[in-house]
Amino acid sequence: AQKVTQAQTEISVVEKEDVTLDCVYETRDTTYYLFWYKQPPSGELVFLIRRNSFDEQNEISGRYSWNFQKSTSSFNFTITASQVVDSAVYFCALSEGYGGSQGNLIFGKGTKLSVKP
């Protein structure tokens, strides 16, 4: 069965610290997609990144970076030099199969990140 685990419920850091959000997934499919979304207090889920199971290349986008390791079924997210605006709940999600299934996401419980000035 598919499952996404975000073991860290809440993390609190001081501005400019680096922080890593962990995500571990379970799936029997060889083809799947992994996602990260950010949910600020306004409620909207903001898409951050998507990775398919055939692309283990890590990605960096500004202060954000993602580490995908199939060997450990993990897709971790690191924020470098955190800022107060990074405070939000972050969700990791999984969809199995090809593109058509990406409307049906399995979400983790989320990690609430608080960045203090």
Added chain:
Amino acid sequence: KAGVTQTPRYLIKTRGQQVTLSCSPISGHRSVSWYQQTPGQGLQFLFEYFSETQRNKGNFPGRFSGRQFSNSRSEMNVSTLELGDSALYLCASRGTENSPLHFGNGTRLTVT
């Protein structure tokens, strides 16, 4: 380009009533998905519509239903409301089969 628009933002209903939530996808997007978010269960998939046809359905009772119109706008209906239906209902759309979901701000439903 306008994002996904959900109306209303807040809704208060009484147990036993029914409710309809509305979602307008991003212009040009033909696929709409609905999710329920609660503190206990987290984010759970309700259903997905594409070109007016339900393509996938999550594990929710038949009281939860939806539909999609020819202009891709979607509505979600919950009948015989229960206290446990209190949640944030999120709608999302995507442009193609290989596109990620883009979410709206949600409708917060409170059942008293």
